[in-house]
Amino acid sequence: MIPIEFFLMFSAILFVIGIYGIMAKNNAIVVLMCIELVLNAANINLVAFAAYNGDIMGQVFVVFTVAVAACEVAVGIAILLNAYKMKKTTVIDDLTELRW
Amino acid sequence: MVDIDISWIPDTFGSITPVLPMVLVIIGALLMPGIHLLLKSRNVTCAVSLAFVLVAAVFNILLLLGHYTGTYYDLFTYDAFSGLMILLFQAVAFIAILIAGPSSETTRMHVGAFYSLMLIATAGMSFVATASDLLLIFVGVEMVSIPSYAMVAMKKKDPRASEAAVKYIIIGGLSSGLTIYGISMLFGLTGTTNIADIAAALATQGYTAGLVIALATMIAGYGFKIAAAPFHMWAPDVYEGAATPVSLFLATGSKKMGLIVYVKIFFVMFVTIQAAQPFMTESIQYVFAILAAITMTVGNILAIVQGNVKRMLAYSSIAQAGYMLMALAILSDWALTGAIYYMFAHVFMKGGAFVVVAALITVGVGETLKDYRGLAKRAPLLSAIMLLCVFSLAGIPPLAGFTAKFFLFSSAIVPGLGDPVSSQWIWLAFVAILNSAISLYYYAKIVKAMYVEKGESEEKIKVPVAFTVAAVLCVLGVIALGVFPEPFLYYCSQAAAAVMP
Numbered sequence: 001m002i003p004i005e006f007f008l009m010f011s012a013i014l015f016v017i018g019i020y021g022i023m024a025k026n027n028a029i030v031v032l033m034c035i036e037l038v039l040n041a042a043n044i045n046l047v048a049f050a051a052y053n054g055d056i057m058g059q060v061f062v063v064f065t066v067a068v069a070a071c072e073v074a075v076g077i078a079i080l081l082n083a084y085k086m087k088k089t090t091v092i093d094d095l096t097e098l099r100w
Numbered sequence: 101m102v103d104i105d106i107s108w109i110p111d112t113f114g115s116i117t118p119v120l121p122m123v124l125v126i127i128g129a130l131l132m133p134g135i136h137l138l139l140k141s142r143n144v145t146c147a148v149s150l151a152f153v154l155v156a157a158v159f160n161i162l163l164l165l166g167h168y169t170g171t172y173y174d175l176f177t178y179d180a181f182s183g184l185m186i187l188l189f190q191a192v193a194f195i196a197i198l199i200a201g202p203s204s205e206t207t208r209m210h211v212g213a214f215y216s217l218m219l220i221a222t223a224g225m226s227f228v229a230t231a232s233d234l235l236l237i238f239v240g241v242e243m244v245s246i247p248s249y250a251m252v253a254m255k256k257k258d259p260r261a262s263e264a265a266v267k268y269i270i271i272g273g274l275s276s277g278l279t280i281y282g283i284s285m286l287f288g289l290t291g292t293t294n295i296a297d298i299a300a301a302l303a304t305q306g307y308t309a310g311l312v313i314a315l316a317t318m319i320a321g322y323g324f325k326i327a328a329a330p331f332h333m334w335a336p337d338v339y340e341g342a343a344t345p346v347s348l349f350l351a352t353g354s355k356k357m358g359l360i361v362y363v364k365i366f367f368v369m370f371v372t373i374q375a376a377q378p379f380m381t382e383s384i385q386y387v388f389a390i391l392a393a394i395t396m397t398v399g400n401i402l403a404i405v406q407g408n409v410k411r412m413l414a415y416s417s418i419a420q421a422g423y424m425l426m427a428l429a430i431l432s433d434w435a436l437t438g439a440i441y442y443m444f445a446h447v448f449m450k451g452g453a454f455v456v457v458a459a460l461i462t463v464g465v466g467e468t469l470k471d472y473r474g475l476a477k478r479a480p481l482l483s484a485i486m487l488l489c490v491f492s493l494a495g496i497p498p499l500a501g502f503t504a505k506f507f508l509f510s511s512a513i514v515p516g517l518g519d520p521v522s523s524q525w526i527w528l529a530f531v532a533i534l535n536s537a538i539s540l541y542y543y544a545k546i547v548k549a550m551y552v553e554k555g556e557s558e559e560k561i562k563v564p565v566a567f568t569v570a571a572v573l574c575v576l577g578v579i580a581l582g583v584f585p586e587p588f589l590y591y592c593s594q595a596a597a598a599v600m601p
Contacts, residue, residue: 072242
């Protein structure tokens with residue numbers, strides 16, 4: 001069996017890439033994709049722990065997370081479309097009407 | 101205090117009694133788009149959703165007064181704490197729906213969908229209040245967040261709202277990613293998602309790298325929901341950009357949900373393991389104490405420079421969240437009682453202020469301090485309500501804000517009723533009292549604009565009656581909680597006792 005540390009390292013790398021993308025990327029669509037990366041890092045953790053602990057709860061949790069991620073993307077893309085219609089941009093740095 | 105016989109409710113509804121208040125609200129949420137489609141009337145849709153909230157609230161109050169406790173599939177636990185918190189969320193939903201009907205900012209096209217989203221979010225908050233499992237907490241928080249993103253974006257043609265919604269969904273997605281990662285680590289460490297079992301498992305483990313990551317990501321992730329500094333930057337933008345009824349809903353409801361998650365996870369966990377792991381508990385207490393101190397200071401200092409009243413109220417609710425976070429640092433039942441009392445006081449005083457702001461935007465007055473000049477002559481009742489609400493927020497006796505602050509801050513000095521004075525958190529009480537003094541400055545700026553300065557127009561303002569009703573209800577709550585704390589304090593202490601393991 002593959003040691004659990006491998007799964008944890010893999011998910012930690014995904015998590016860090018996702019967080020980096022959310023912080024550094026400027027395009028809102030790319031940021032939404034990075035949020036998916038973070039959620040999937042957690043999913044890998046949950047599935048790996050479920051397999052190693054012999055507890056099905058982790059896999060149940062993943063089903064819920066996938067559903068939540070799908071909802072979030074659906075609403076997120078709709079909101080970005082709405083913003084694009086009004087401002088003709090999806091670049092976060094150009095959204096400067098509200099500050100301080 | 102009151103004893104009534106409620107045995108007919110479990111007899112009628114059987115095993116779903118613990119989730120009855122949520123089930124009623126969800127039925128309402130599912131019916132709402134159809135009702136709007138068939139009847140094609142905004143006012144009827146608004147009235148029907150209000151009716152659903154009211155019926156759910158009546159059942160909830162009956163269960164609460166009958167001291168009902170029950171569980172549903174190990175996931176939901178209805179006790180004094182969850183009952184009281186569901187009541188809080190129902191009150192928030194009632195006020196928000198009442199003023200969303202006549203407000204000029206809410207959507208005219210998708211009324212059914214709007215109320216449906218608001219009811220789903222209310223049900224999600226109630227789920228969090230009853231949850232005894234991390235899975236349900238996660239799903240409940242998302243049930244609130246995802247409709248909130250949509251509600252923020254649903255304002256009529258306003259570029260500020262669409263910008264606020266983009267910022268909100270990005271921060272919200274980041275927060276749910278962080279929390280689920282933390283939950284996955286906690287699940288790996290303890291092998292369970294039940295909070296009581298997690299606490300029991302952690303009592304035998306010390307600090308590990310995994311636990312530090314889990315706690316840090318979960319505190320940060322739910323910190324975004326509470327808008328605790330340094331995770332607060334989305335809140336002013338979203339509260340300013342969204343329609344005011346939605347801002348009210350987020351500032352008074354969604355924020356409390358985040359605090360309840362903190363109480364449900366961290367308060368329960370660390371009270372349980374306090375004896376077994378004193379070092380771990382104390383270090384987390386200091387984390388929350390510093391979080392609370394930073395949050396209230398940042399909120400109050402940034403509120404001073406705001407010219408937009410909605411934005412000022414947003415920063416003030418960041419500061420208020422800082423006060424309520426003190427309970428997690430003190431970790432005693434008296435502190436939790438104070439925090440629960442504060443949550444209710446905050447709903448009424450912040451709700452009342454937002455209702456007045458919404459009414460003034462609807463009649464075209466505007467939302468900046470300049471627009472509020474000379475308002476006392478133009479709208480005496482609304483100005484008086486605003487005055488009472490902001491003075492209550494600042495903590496002036498005999499209003500609810502003072503009483504709540506007294507209970508909460510005194511718990512920092514005397515951790516439990518009858519305990520000796522403890523010196524550990526006196527600095528926190530000192531910071532909080534200093535912050536209340538700072539906050540009086542910007543609240544007084546609103547009052548000064550309304551009562552002292554002269555406006556350009558002298559014409560009387562007439563607002564739709566729903567706003568007046570909502571504002572008067574809020575102000576009655578503010579006065580009642582301030583002058584007669586005794587009966588309500590009893591229920592708060594019952595709730596706190598239900599949380600303590």
